[in-house]
Amino acid sequence: MIVEFESVKKRYGKVQALDGADLQVPEGAIMGLIGPNGAGKTTSMLIITALLGRDGGRVRVGGIDPERDPLAVRRHVGYMPDFFGVYEGLRVNEYLEFFAATQRIRPVARPAVVADLLALVDLEDKADADVNTLSRGMKQRLSLARALVHDPDLLVLDEPASGLDPRARVHLRELISELHRMGRTIVISSHILSELEGLCSHMAIVDEGHIMAMGEVDDVRAKLFGHRKVTLRVAGAGIPEAERVLRGSEHVGDLEVYRNTIEFSLDGEEDESATLVAELVAAGVGVGEWRVERAGLEELFLQLTENGGRLPATPSPGSDRTANSSSAAAADAAEGSAP
Amino acid sequence: MNPVARRELQERFRTIRSPLVLSVWVLAAGVVTFLAFVVASNSASGQLRNVTAAGLGSVAAAASIGRFVLHSLLLGMIIAIIFVVPGQAAVAVVGERERQTLPLLQVSQLSSWRIIIGKLWSALAYISLLLIATTPLMVIPVLLGGVTIGDILAGLGMVAVTAVMVGAVSLWVSARATSMQGAVLGAYVWTVTIVIGAMGLLIAEFFLLEPEDMGSERIVSGLQRDEGRELYSTWINPIIGMVDASAVATDFRTEIVASPYRTFQGPLLVRQGFAADAFDRLSLRGFNDFEVFLERGFRGFPQPGSLPGVSVASNVPPIRGAVWPRALVFQILVTLAALWAAQRKIDVPRPSRRRKARRAYAT
Numbered sequence: 001m002i003v004e005f006e007s008v009k010k011r012y013g014k015v016q017a018l019d020g021a022d023l024q025v026p027e028g029a030i031m032g033l034i035g036p037n038g039a040g041k042t043t044s045m046l047i048i049t050a051l052l053g054r055d056g057g058r059v060r061v062g063g064i065d066p067e068r069d070p071l072a073v074r075r076h077v078g079y080m081p082d083f084f085g086v087y088e089g090l091r092v093n094e095y096l097e098f099f100a101a102t103q104r105i106r107p108v109a110r111p112a113v114v115a116d117l118l119a120l121v122d123l124e125d126k127a128d129a130d131v132n133t134l135s136r137g138m139k140q141r142l143s144l145a146r147a148l149v150h151d152p153d154l155l156v157l158d159e160p161a162s163g164l165d166p167r168a169r170v171h172l173r174e175l176i177s178e179l180h181r182m183g184r185t186i187v188i189s190s191h192i193l194s195e196l197e198g199l200c201s202h203m204a205i206v207d208e209g210h211i212m213a214m215g216e217v218d219d220v221r222a223k224l225f226g227h228r229k230v231t232l233r234v235a236g237a238g239i240p241e242a243e244r245v246l247r248g249s250e251h252v253g254d255l256e257v258y259r260n261t262i263e264f265s266l267d268g269e270e271d272e273s274a275t276l277v278a279e280l281v282a283a284g285v286g287v288g289e290w291r292v293e294r295a296g297l298e299e300l301f302l303q304l305t306e307n308g309g310r311l312p313a314t315p316s317p318g319s320d321r322t323a324n325s326s327s328a329a330a331a332d333a334a335e336g337s338a339p
Numbered sequence: 340m341n342p343v344a345r346r347e348l349q350e351r352f353r354t355i356r357s358p359l360v361l362s363v364w365v366l367a368a369g370v371v372t373f374l375a376f377v378v379a380s381n382s383a384s385g386q387l388r389n390v391t392a393a394g395l396g397s398v399a400a401a402a403s404i405g406r407f408v409l410h411s412l413l414l415g416m417i418i419a420i421i422f423v424v425p426g427q428a429a430v431a432v433v434g435e436r437e438r439q440t441l442p443l444l445q446v447s448q449l450s451s452w453r454i455i456i457g458k459l460w461s462a463l464a465y466i467s468l469l470l471i472a473t474t475p476l477m478v479i480p481v482l483l484g485g486v487t488i489g490d491i492l493a494g495l496g497m498v499a500v501t502a503v504m505v506g507a508v509s510l511w512v513s514a515r516a517t518s519m520q521g522a523v524l525g526a527y528v529w530t531v532t533i534v535i536g537a538m539g540l541l542i543a544e545f546f547l548l549e550p551e552d553m554g555s556e557r558i559v560s561g562l563q564r565d566e567g568r569e570l571y572s573t574w575i576n577p578i579i580g581m582v583d584a585s586a587v588a589t590d591f592r593t594e595i596v597a598s599p600y601r602t603f604q605g606p607l608l609v610r611q612g613f614a615a616d617a618f619d620r621l622s623l624r625g626f627n628d629f630e631v632f633l634e635r636g637f638r639g640f641p642q643p644g645s646l647p648g649v650s651v652a653s654n655v656p657p658i659r660g661a662v663w664p665r666a667l668v669f670q671i672l673v674t675l676a677a678l679w680a681a682q683r684k685i686d687v688p689r690p691s692r693r694r695k696a697r698r699a700y701a702t
Contacts, residue, residue, distance in 0.1 A: 049446050053688030067688050074446055085440030089350045101342035102447035146443070 001060075002027045002154055002185045003048055005211070008057035010043050017043040019209035020057070025154075025187055025202070030180050032196040032217075033189040035206035041189040042082070044206065045156050048187065049079040062153065078147035082159040084139045086131055093118070093127045096145060103150035117145040121175060137168025144175060155179060157188040161195050173199060221294060229293045230273070232262045235286030242285040249276055266292065343444065343457025348464055357465070361472060368412070368473045375411040376479070379404040379596040400596070402485025407596045409480035410586065413494040414599050416470060417581055420502045421534055423469075428462035428509035429526035432685060433516040441685065451686035455510060455678055462506045470498065494585030497663060501577040504670040505530050507677035514684035533577075533673070540572035541579070545606055566658070567612030573662045579603055580666025589613065589657065610659050 003025035010018040018040045025031045033041040046052035048061055050070035059066055066073040087095065096114040105113055118124045121141040126134065134142060140160060147155060157176070161169045173195055180186055190196050196203070204214040213220045234242050242262055246252045251272045255264040266273060273292055280287055351357050432455075435441040444454050474495070480486045509526035516522035573579045582588075582600045588607035598604075 051442055051445055051687050070688065071448060071450065074448060077446075079442075079446045081439075081442055083439045085438055085443045087346065087350060087438070087440060089353050090346070094346075094349065098342060098346045099443070099447065101345070102444060102449050104448045150448070 001025060002062055003031075003187065004058070004060040005044070005047075006058040008044075008047065008059055009055045010040075010047065010052070010209075011055050016209050018047075018054070018057075021206070021209060021211050023204055023211050023214065025185060027153075027185055028180075028183065029202045030176070030186045030188065030200045032200035032203040033187065033206055034193065034196065034203055035212075039206040040209045041206050042158055043209075045079070045158050045187065045189065048154075048156055049077050050074055051079070075150065076153045078150065078152035078155045080143050080147040080155070080157045080160055082162055084143050086139075088132060090131050091128050092123060092131055092134070092142060095131050095142065096149060099146045100149045105150065113149060117148055120148070120178075121145045122171070135168075137164050137171065140164060140168065140172060141175065144172070148179070153185060155184050155186045157186065159190055160188065161190055169195060218294075228266045228268075228273075230264055230266045231289065231291040231293070232264075232280075232287065233289035234260050234262065235288035238283075238285040241283050242280055245279050245283050245285065246276070249279070251276070260288075341453060341457035341460055343449070343454055344460035344464065347457075347461030351461075351465060361469065364469050365472050368415070368476055371415055372408060372412060372476045372479060375408045376404065379407040382596045401483045403596045405480035405483030405485035406586070406598050408483065409477065409486045409491065409494070410582075410598045410600045412473070412476060412480075413498065413581060413585055414578070416473065416495075416498050417501055417578055419469075420466065420498060421505060421530055424462065424466055424502050424505040425509040425526035425530045426523060427465060428459070428506040429513050429516075429522040430519055431458040431462055431510055432513040432681070433519055433522040434513075436517075437519060445685065445687050451682040452678075454685060455514070455682040458510055458513075459503070459506050459678070462510070463502055466502055466506075467499070470495065470502075490585045493663070494581055497577070497581035497584045497667070500667060500670050501581065504577065504674045504677075505533075507674040507681070508533065511677040511681040511684070514681040533575075537572060537576040538578070541570065541576055541606055544570050544572045545609065565612045567610050569659060570606045570610055573606050573610065574665040575669050577666060577670060579606060580663045580670070583607055583661055583666070584663035607662060610662070612658050 001024045003023060005021050005023035007020045007022060008018050009016070009020060017038075021040060021044065023044060033044065035041055043052065047054055047059055047066065050061075050066035050073045053067055061073045062076045064072050064076075087098070090098065093114050096117060097110050100110045100113050101107075114127075115124075118127055121144055123138060123141055123145070126138060131139070131142070144157070144160065147157070160176070161172055164172060176186060176188070176199060188196065188200065200217055202215060203217050203220050205212040205220065232242060232246075239257060239260060239262070243255070243257060246255055246262065246264055251266055251268040253265045253267065255262060266276070273290075277287060277290055432441070435444065445451075449457075477491050477495075481488065481491070508529050509522075512525040512529055513522045516525060573583075582603040586598070586600055586604070588604040589611050
């Protein structure tokens, strides 16, 4: 694990931003941190980057305690915050050269590093442009280049797609995928969950300072929702037979029949789905269409936020979440007060 | 070079404002020097009408004018430092915070010490440039005579140390501040407190003394002298420190043009047991320099030792050590304390929290 949190606590005044959070980020993963405002995502990121101390618990980043040796941790971590710090009057290449200098890259190596990064983020033609004149999308890419200037193993990206137009989002998403292919571990938070949908290999649901669920995206989704919604369109007059087969399966629930279509929830994975199709075919049912829908991150996020920061009624098995009386508004305040 | 300082200088010198301010500064310093020279020359001409040996008097007058010009320039510089440096340094850290670039520096390989030192560098670099641009004017007093290169370097050195101290204190204020306005205001309040406060303490301490209370008086090298008394507030006074470093207070001479240092040298003379002369210099006993000049300089002229501008008691042994090394130590200590506090303010994670975390984890 490149990042390990054990029972990490962090408090801002009266607001408990992290309350015994446990987080593990495997090496080479793209870990999406998902949760409503004030859930503790930014606080977690600040602790990973050694920009914030914790009040309790254990943290290791690349095996190093960020509080004991922050400089060593920062050597391995590139951080892109959810804001873009601008130095007025600097050109794009000077901006990157400055941050290369702050990362102790030798002066002779800096021009090459800057040129490579500008090529990577597709800003070569803007090398001599004033940073202030860049569009938001370009600034985000430049910000990403800045985070990469010392070639870190771990990238921590806080809301990188925030405020970008669709084209810029696609561009940024491609860049992140490219960086992942280059072997970097990426921790990313975003409210634009459709962006994370196909991007993240892992995800952690953060709520009220707890990590509610964590793991590979499909596993988490399955754990949280526990079922998939299946739509079966029957070819011919096999509805009664299909209904009989489905009602006989222990994995099927909430079955509803509409003319030649049956909708039901399937409690299981691909194996159960395949078995059911085979049983239907064996029973002589003409399977015209078999559509399995998975709960999207967007849906999950909406449920979380609509519930005032609480998870759906079927929480993750094994989740040790306890009832927490602090409100989402208080958590929002915590996020807002994070430096 | 420290990358923070390098970037700030790069940013600063790219605009037209910097060369413009530099030009205005040099022009203003030139005008001040010229005016000081004119005022001193006119004053000297008036005085020299009474001098029978005009040729020798002219040389002495030139030296006196030289000292006047140098002392005016150095005092002008240190006052400019006190007014300019806080404004420059106070925005350094809070400015980074406001434009959201501080976390970007904090997450880099720069330690909090390097960030603060870089900020100090950049705040002082411009001031240093202004001072360096003014140094050619310092040649004028040397040409006129009456001052040495050593006097100039010592004076400039103390000005520089004061600039570093004021810059460090302003940085500390900046690191604590949450807004630019608050930082600038706070920096000026602290600087004025240090400089004016030290002066206030000195005045209070000085007036606790009366010439009559100074113990048994005796005559040393023709001068009235007693045991004197240490004035501790001189140790923390940057202006007194500079005055002491760039001129010897006990180098008694009948100046044709009174140096602007005169007032600041009063306390230095009291420390060395020349309370009467100190009070004379401060015009607190109904004397003024012209009267002293007439009484000591020209009565019976050309008696040895009373030639205008020439020391009458240059080998007066000091009772107490010089003030400037003490002022130097004080300023260095204040500088280090301020820098330490400033870096601690931007150090992440904060050490206190670190200890707290260890305790919490241990339990």
